Amino acid sequence: MNFQLTEERQMLQDSLRRFLSDRYSVALHNDTLSSPLGYSATIWQQLAELGMIGALLAPEVGGYGGAGFDISTVFEELGRAGVVEPVLDCAVLCGSLLAGLDGAPTAREQKLLDQLIAGEQQLAFAHGEPSSRYERCWVETRAVAEGDEVVLTGRKSVVINAEAADQLIVSARETGAAGDRDGLSLFLIDPAIAGVRLRGSALMAGGRAAEVDLDGVRLSQSTRLGTAGQAANRIETALARAEVALAAETLGAMETATRLTMDYLTTRQQFGRLIGSFQALQHRVAEMLIEVEQARSAVINAAGHLEDLPHMRDRHIAAARNLVGRTGRRIAEESIQLHGGIAMTAEYELAHIVKRIILAEHRFGDADTQLERFIDLSAA
Amino acid sequence: MDLNYSTEELAFREQVREFLKTQLPKDLSESVRIGRTLSKDDHDRWHRILHGRGWLAPTWPDTYGGCGWNAVQRHIFEEECCRAHAPRVVPFGLTMLAPVLQKFGSDVQRNHFLPKILSGEHWWCQGYSEPGAGSDLASLRTRAVRDGDHYVVNGQKTWTTLGQYANWIFCLVRTDPNAKQQEGISFLLIDMDTPGIEVRPIILLDGTHEVNEVWFTDVHVPAENLVGEENKGWTYAKYLLTHERTNIAGVGFSQAGLEAVKRLARQQMHRGRPLIENPHFAARLAQVEIDLMAMATTNLRIIAAAAEGHAPGIESSMLKVKGTEIRQEINDLARRAAGAYALPFASEAVIGDNSALAPPEGTEAVAAQYFNNRKLSIFGGSNEIQKNIIAKAALGGRA
Numbered sequence: 160m161n162f163q164l165t166e167e168r169q170m171l172q173d174s175l176r177r178f179l180s181d182r183y184s185v186a187l188h189n190d191t192l193s194s195p196l197g198y199s200a201t202i203w204q205q206l207a208e209l210g211m212i213g214a215l216l217a218p219e220v221g222g223y224g225g226a227g228f229d230i231s232t233v234f235e236e237l238g239r240a241g242v243v244e245p246v247l248d249c250a251v252l253c254g255s256l257l258a259g260l261d262g263a264p265t266a267r268e269q270k271l272l273d274q275l276i277a278g279e280q281q282l283a284f285a286h287g288e289p290s291s292r293y294e295r296c297w298v299e300t301r302a303v304a305e306g307d308e309v310v311l312t313g314r315k316s317v318v319i320n321a322e323a324a325d326q327l328i329v330s331a332r333e334t335g336a337a338g339d340r341d342g343l344s345l346f347l348i349d350p351a352i353a354g355v356r357l358r359g360s361a362l363m364a365g366g367r368a369a370e371v372d373l374d375g376v377r378l379s380q381s382t383r384l385g386t387a388g389q390a391a392n393r394i395e396t397a398l399a400r401a402e403v404a405l406a407a408e409t410l411g412a413m414e415t416a417t418r419l420t421m422d423y424l425t426t427r428q429q430f431g432r433l434i435g436s437f438q439a440l441q442h443r444v445a446e447m448l449i450e451v452e453q454a455r456s457a458v459i460n461a462a463g464h465l466e467d468l469p470h471m472r473d474r475h476i477a478a479a480r481n482l483v484g485r486t487g488r489r490i491a492e493e494s495i496q497l498h499g500g501i502a503m504t505a506e507y508e509l510a511h512i513v514k515r516i517i518l519a520e521h522r523f524g525d526a527d528t529q530l531e532r533f534i535d536l537s538a539a
Numbered sequence: 540m541d542l543n544y545s546t547e548e549l550a551f552r553e554q555v556r557e558f559l560k561t562q563l564p565k566d567l568s569e570s571v572r573i574g575r576t577l578s579k580d581d582h583d584r585w586h587r588i589l590h591g592r593g594w595l596a597p598t599w600p601d602t603y604g605g606c607g608w609n610a611v612q613r614h615i616f617e618e619e620c621c622r623a624h625a626p627r628v629v630p631f632g633l634t635m636l637a638p639v640l641q642k643f644g645s646d647v648q649r650n651h652f653l654p655k656i657l658s659g660e661h662w663w664c665q666g667y668s669e670p671g672a673g674s675d676l677a678s679l680r681t682r683a684v685r686d687g688d689h690y691v692v693n694g695q696k697t698w699t700t701l702g703q704y705a706n707w708i709f710c711l712v713r714t715d716p717n718a719k720q721q722e723g724i725s726f727l728l729i730d731m732d733t734p735g736i737e738v739r740p741i742i743l744l745d746g747t748h749e750v751n752e753v754w755f756t757d758v759h760v761p762a763e764n765l766v767g768e769e770n771k772g773w774t775y776a777k778y779l780l781t782h783e784r785t786n787i788a789g790v791g792f793s794q795a796g797l798e799a800v801k802r803l804a805r806q807q808m809h810r811g812r813p814l815i816e817n818p819h820f821a822a823r824l825a826q827v828e829i830d831l832m833a834m835a836t837t838n839l840r841i842i843a844a845a846a847e848g849h850a851p852g853i854e855s856s857m858l859k860v861k862g863t864e865i866r867q868e869i870n871d872l873a874r875r876a877a878g879a880y881a882l883p884f885a886s887e888a889v890i891g892d893n894s895a896l897a898p899p900e901g902t903e904a905v906a907a908q909y910f911n912n913r914k915l916s917i918f919g920g921s922n923e924i925q926k927n928i929i930a931k932a933a934l935g936g937r938a
């Protein structure tokens with residue numbers, strides 16, 4: 160057994176932590192939250208220069224990491240600082256989709272990957288739909304072949320980073336019914352082409368998303384990524400990687416929330432004493448610390464099993480996401496409560512962190528959904 | 540035991556329903572239903588409608604223009620208002636200050652202020668909390684120094700709810716810095732237009748402007764605006780708090796919230812079926828409903844006891860704790876039901892139109908409300924303070 164980070168990952172963690180604690184201030188957050196882009200292009204570029212995007216992708220596609228622990232290391236730091244830049248959507252989701260194609264990426268795909276790693280491309284994965292909820296293969300958007308072309312019709316909901324994206328990776332169904340694994344394909348499309356309509360809005364915890372309407376969008380067959388109808392595996396792998404990232408990000412944010420709360424309890428005075436001297440609050444801090452350690456172990460389990468066979472991988476990921484979902488909610492709510500009114504103010508760092516924690520649960524499946532998934536995978 | 544309402548009570552409920560059906564403006568109830576932030580004008584409109592019907596002041600004795608309702612009628616009225624998505628009546632003047640003036644104010648104060656509360660000419664806010672005085676309210680430091688026929692006030696209040704709309708503020712101020720904490724405090728009524736007062740917004744984590752800081756620099760307040768005796772303000776403040784904690788259970792809000800979650804969960808689809816049929820979601824929904832049913836009865840038991848003249852003691856603290864837990868759990872279920880649609884920033888929806896995004900109906904403000912309602916267990920005496928009160932009452936004499 161060895162729970163130490165490798166030397167490379169330790170260096171990655173150190174440099175990322177240093178960079179973010181120097182540069183990623185609360186003021187920066189508040190400025191970017193309401194900006195048209197929803198994040199800072201400067202920070203994005205600097206993160207790429209630090210090699211942070213490359214760390215999330217395998218050497219075969221031009222990165223220098225890409226394993227579960229690379230992802231968890233990076234995202235724990237991003238979560239700790241409350242980073243809103245679309246690393247998850249752009250690098251993990253879209254990067255994994257491009258890198259995980261049947262065989263080696265084509266020259267065009269590899270070029271996209273290179274640009275992604277250099278921070279020169281923005282991508283978004285348009286997959287969720289109004290009635291898909293958190294089902295991975297629930298795709299109603301249709302792709303109908305017409306000669307050399309494919310025609311896409313449907314609606315994708317809450318597509319994060321869609322407006323900033325140079326290219327969208329869109330899932331669509333060529334055959335079968337909504338929940339089927341067979342029949343799914345991925346298409347790389349330019350959001351500016353005819354028939355694509357984006358309706359954007361800011362996200363509560365930072366960044367932006369859009370509803371993407373696809374109204375008879377005509378594409379060349381060559382925009383399809385990989386084999387027709389066979390994208391389910393790739394989608395599931397990309398989502399698994401994103402879920403590890405998200406769980407680690409939430410863990411980092413939970414650590415920050417807990418640290419801020421402990422700092423507060425040891426400075427805030429009421430009734431002539433530090434509120435941290437009230438045992439009613441001490442026990443709750445103790446419980447928070449226990450929960451954070453549990454969450455850390457769950458994230459380690461998930462990251463360590465990311466390269467396993469899908470069944471084993473997904474069982475650990477569902478477990479981690481359920482546990483992090485539950486404990487994250489608890490940490491967020493307890494942090495607010497133990498701070499009192501000040502925690503409710505937009506300007507205080509905690510407000511942003513708790514929003515990251517709570518709203519992370521709304522991606523790829525909340526704690527209840529993950530519980531069902533875990534039960535299904537355990538029964539199988 | 541009889542769990543049924545009497546014929547008179549049922550008739551009263553019908554009367555209230557009819558009034559709400561005909562008099563509550565549709566746009567107002569729609570705003571309340573989707574959780575949009577109400578404007579000053581929205582509040583004022585509803586205030587005037589209720590005043591016109593004579594139903595504005597359920598807790599006032601009829602000598603002052605109150606409704607003369609008993610506890611059960613008040614409860615029915617609140618329940619129906621919540622069900623119809625009526626705006627919450629801003630409580631500061633009507634249910635907090637008024638009882639204090641009625642009991643401790645001078646005749647001049649009563650005759651001057653009470654009618655203006657009813658007419659809506661005065662919009663009051665509550666200046667209790669300070670940056671250093673939250674749960675420990677008695678440590679407040681805003682100073683009021685007597686200078687001839689005036690008090691000169693200096694200091695800072697915070698968390699002043701809707702202070703941006705108010706033209707009057709009732710404040711706790713320190714008039715004797717040498718007395719023991721609780722004994723040097725006075726209760727002062729201050730016109731917000733007086734020079735030296737500055738109101739600064741505090742933006743909450745859901746993006747709303749609901750609370751403020753209020754700064755006082757050499758503010759001259761006529762001495763006749765002192766309520767009761769100098770240095771006896773703590774007594775009045777505590778009396779006010781017992782009124783602040785009426786309807787603390789929020790049964791009506793929870794019932795309306797639960798209905799909204801159910802509506803949402805019927806629309807949201809999961810594996811091709813409505814989410815409400817999902818066993819895990821359904822189980823959580825059922826559990827909170829079971830809790831709410833029991834709390835509604837706890838609430839009625841306390842109301843019935845109050846109607847017979849028993850002053851609620853720790854029961855109101857119990858209702859505060861349980862009532863806020865239930866409401867917060869319902870808010871949690873609502874945001875869960877929305878799935879990914881909880882992610883967009885709702886400020887556009889909360890403030891006005893959000894058609895750009897066209898989120899499914901009912902999901903617009905669920906995350907914002909979830910975050911905003913974390914306040915329920917913090918203000919009005921935090922849940923920890925309520926538990927201290929309960930435990931002290933139960934064990935105090937013995938432990």
Ligand SMILES: Cc1cc2nc3c(=O)[nH]c(=O)nc-3n(C[C@H](O)[C@H](O)[C@H](O)COP(=O)(O)OP(=O)(O)OC[C@H]3O[C@@H](n4cnc5c(N)ncnc54)[C@H](O)[C@@H]3O)c2cc1C
Pocket residue numbers: none
């Ligand atoms: C099945 C069993 C086997 C045991 N075997 C052994 C054995 O082999 N050898 C041995 O020496 N002892 C043994 N013990 C004794 C055990 O260590 C004690 O029961 C334990 O230390 C608690 O002490 P107590 O029962 O007197 O409870 P108390 O100390 O009286 O505590 C009562 C309650 O008050 C709480 N409490 C006490 N102090 C505080 C505080 N400062 N802050 C907050 N809460 C507090 C406790 O947590 C507990 O909830 C055994 C006990 C059991 C039940």
Ligand SMILES: Cc1cc2nc3c(=O)[nH]c(=O)nc-3n(C[C@H](O)[C@H](O)[C@H](O)COP(=O)(O)OP(=O)(O)OC[C@H]3O[C@@H](n4cnc5c(N)ncnc54)[C@H](O)[C@@H]3O)c2cc1C
Pocket residue numbers: 427429430434437439440496497498499500501503664665666667668670672673674675697698699700749750914917918919920921922923924927
């Ligand atoms: C949205 C909102 C609106 C408000 N509106 C108004 C208003 O209109 N007018 C007004 O005057 N005030 C208002 N308040 C202030 C509110 O009453 C205070 O926030 C509340 O009293 C708690 O004080 P605090 O925020 O300073 O927290 P603190 O008192 O600092 O408490 C921090 C934490 O310590 C805990 N704690 C403190 N003392 C103890 C103890 N002895 N034992 C155990 N735990 C303890 C608390 O429960 C809390 O968890 C509002 C607050 C909010 C958030």
